[in-house]
Amino acid sequence: MSLVLTDRSLVRSHAYVGGEWCEAEGGTTVPVEDPANGQVIGSVPEMHGIDAVRAIAAAAAALPTWREETAASRGDSLRKWSAAVTAATDDLAAIVTAESGKPLAEARGEVAYAASFLDWYAEEARRAYGEIIPPPQADKRLLVIRQPIGVAAAITPWNFPAAMILRKVAAALAAGCSMVVKPAPQTPLTALALATLAERAGIPAGVLNVVTGSLASSRDIGTAICESPVVRALSFTGSTAAGIALAQQAAATVKKVSLELGGNASLVVFDDADLEAAVAGAVAAKFRNAGQTCVCANRIYVQAGIHDAFVEHFTAAVRGLKVGPGAERDVTVGPLIDSRAVAKVTGLVDEALASGGVANLGGKPDGRGGHFFEPTVLTRVNASMRLAREEIFGPVAPVFRFETEAEALELANATEFGLASYFFSRDVSRCFRVAEQLECGMVGINTGMLSTAVAPFGGVKASGIGREGGRYGMDEYQELKYLCFGEIHS
Numbered sequence: 001m002s003l004v005l006t007d008r009s010l011v012r013s014h015a016y017v018g019g020e021w022c023e024a025e026g027g028t029t030v031p032v033e034d035p036a037n038g039q040v041i042g043s044v045p046e047m048h049g050i051d052a053v054r055a056i057a058a059a060a061a062a063l064p065t066w067r068e069e070t071a072a073s074r075g076d077s078l079r080k081w082s083a084a085v086t087a088a089t090d091d092l093a094a095i096v097t098a099e100s101g102k103p104l105a106e107a108r109g110e111v112a113y114a115a116s117f118l119d120w121y122a123e124e125a126r127r128a129y130g131e132i133i134p135p136p137q138a139d140k141r142l143l144v145i146r147q148p149i150g151v152a153a154a155i156t157p158w159n160f161p162a163a164m165i166l167r168k169v170a171a172a173l174a175a176g177c178s179m180v181v182k183p184a185p186q187t188p189l190t191a192l193a194l195a196t197l198a199e200r201a202g203i204p205a206g207v208l209n210v211v212t213g214s215l216a217s218s219r220d221i222g223t224a225i226c227e228s229p230v231v232r233a234l235s236f237t238g239s240t241a242a243g244i245a246l247a248q249q250a251a252a253t254v255k256k257v258s259l260e261l262g263g264n265a266s267l268v269v270f271d272d273a274d275l276e277a278a279v280a281g282a283v284a285a286k287f288r289n290a291g292q293t294c295v296c297a298n299r300i301y302v303q304a305g306i307h308d309a310f311v312e313h314f315t316a317a318v319r320g321l322k323v324g325p326g327a328e329r330d331v332t333v334g335p336l337i338d339s340r341a342v343a344k345v346t347g348l349v350d351e352a353l354a355s356g357g358v359a360n361l362g363g364k365p366d367g368r369g370g371h372f373f374e375p376t377v378l379t380r381v382n383a384s385m386r387l388a389r390e391e392i393f394g395p396v397a398p399v400f401r402f403e404t405e406a407e408a409l410e411l412a413n414a415t416e417f418g419l420a421s422y423f424f425s426r427d428v429s430r431c432f433r434v435a436e437q438l439e440c441g442m443v444g445i446n447t448g449m450l451s452t453a454v455a456p457f458g459g460v461k462a463s464g465i466g467r468e469g470g471r472y473g474m475d476e477y478q479e480l481k482y483l484c485f486g487e488i489h490s
C-alpha cells in the first residue's frame with residue numbers, strides 16, 4: 001500500500017452502516033486500485049442489495065430524531081464536519097489522488113469545494129422558509145411548509161469522489177433527511193474517510209450510511225435502493241444510460257429523482273473575445289481532471305477571424321501541461337480512470353483522424369503506458385465525427401471553425417445533452433443573446449470555471465433533472481405541505 005498519510009485511521013476497509021463499521025453480509029471484499037500504476041491501495045466490502053436494505057433501515061431508524069433537531073443544530077453539526085474535513089485536507093487529497101488519479105493540487109481544490117457544500121448548507125438549513133398565501137375566503141388561512149422528504153439515497157461517481165458526495169449529503173442532512181450513500185466502486189476510500197470525519201464530528205449514527213460495492217454488485221445495490229419504498233429521494237451523478245435505468249426502476253416507488261448526467265459542453269470563442277482569456281478558459285474547461293468532468297468543454301468552436309490565432313496560442317498552452325501520476329510534483333494531467341476509458345478516448349480520436357481530422361498536438365495514449373493519454377488538440381474536425389456527439393471524458397480538445405453567431409448557436413445546441421456551455425465575447429448584447437439561447441442548465445461567459453456551492457448545478461435535455469448547490473439544492477430533499485385553516489373569525 002503506497003498511501004502515506006498523517007492520519008492512517010482515515011483509510012477504512014469497512015463500510016459504515018448505522019454507526020457501525022461493518023463487513024458485507026456475504027463476507028467478500030473488493031480491491032481499490034490506483035489508476036496511475038494499478039497498485040492495490042486498499043479494499044472494501046463487496047456489498048449487495050441485502051446490505052443496502054440494512055443501511056436503508058438504519059437511515060429510517062435515525063430519521064425521526066434527526067428531522068426533529070432544529071435547523072440551527074443540524075447546521076452546527078454540518079459546520080463541525082466541514083471543519084474536520086478542512087483540517088484533514090492533505091490526507092483526504094492524498095486519498096482522492098490515489099484512487100481517482102487527479103493531480104494533488106486539484107484534489108486539494110476538490111476537498112475545499114466539497115467542504116464548501118457543508119458550509120453552505122449549514123447556513124441554508126435555517127432558511128427553509130415556507131409561505132403564507134392570501135386566502136380566497138375570509139375565514140381561511142393558507143400556509144405552505146417545507147418538510148424533509150425522508151430517507152434519501154445518493155449514488156455518486158468516481159471523478160469527484162469527495163465533492164459529489166458532500167454536494168448531495170450536505171443538502172439532504174440540512175433538510176432533515178438521513179441518507180444512504182453508494183460511492184463509485186473505483187473510489188470508496190474517500191467516501192469512507194468522509195464518513196469517519198462525520199462520525200468524529202458527531203453526526204448521529206444512521207444519519208449517514210456508506211454502502212460499498214464492486215462494479216458487479218453496484219447494480220444490485222442500485223436496484224435495492226430504487227425498489228425500496230422507504231427511500232423517498234434518489235440523487236444520482238453519472239452517465240445518462242445509468243441515470244435512465246435508475247429513474248425507470250425508481251418510478252415503481254414514485255421517488256423524487258434528481259439526475260446529473262452526461263454532458264457535451266460547447267465552448268464558443270467569438271471574434272471579439274479576449275484571446276488570452278479564451279485560451280486560459282478553454283484550457284481550464286477542457287483539461288480539469290484530465291477532461292473527466294461532466295462540464296468539460298467537449299467541442300470548442302472558434303470564429304473564423306480568430307481561429308488561427310486561437311489554435312496557435314491554445315496549442316502552446318496545452319503543450320505546457322505535464323502528464324504523470326497525480327501525486328508527482330507539478331503534474332497537471334493525471335491518468336484516465338481505467339483501460340476502458342483509454343480505449344474509448346483512443347477510438348474517438350482514431351475515428352476523427354481517419355476522417356480528415358489533424359492532431360496539432362498529441363493524439364494517442366501517452367508513451368509511459370498505463371492509463372495515460374496525451375493532451376491532444378485536434379483541428380479540421382466536423383460535426384459528423386463521433387467526438388462531436390459523444391462525451392469524450394479525456395484530455396482531447398477538438399477545435400471547430402465557424403463563421404456566424406447563428407451558426408455557432410446552431411452547432412452548440414445540436415446535441416441531445418444540455419449540461420454546461422461556455423462562450424467568450426466582449427460584446428454585452430451578444431453575451432445576453434447567446435446565453436439566453438443556449439440550451440443548457442449552466443453557462444460560463446468569459447470563464448471556463450463555473451462550479452461553486454452557491455449556485456445551482458444541473459442540466460436540461462439528456463443531461464438530467466434537478467439542481468444541486470445554491471438555494472435550490474435543498475428542494476430535492478424537501479416536500480411542500482399545504483395547510484388550510486378554516487373557521488378563522490375576526
Ligand code: SIN
Nearest residue numbers: 160237293294295451
Ligand atoms: C461533474 O463532473 O459531475 C461535476 C463537476 C463540478 O462540480 O464541477
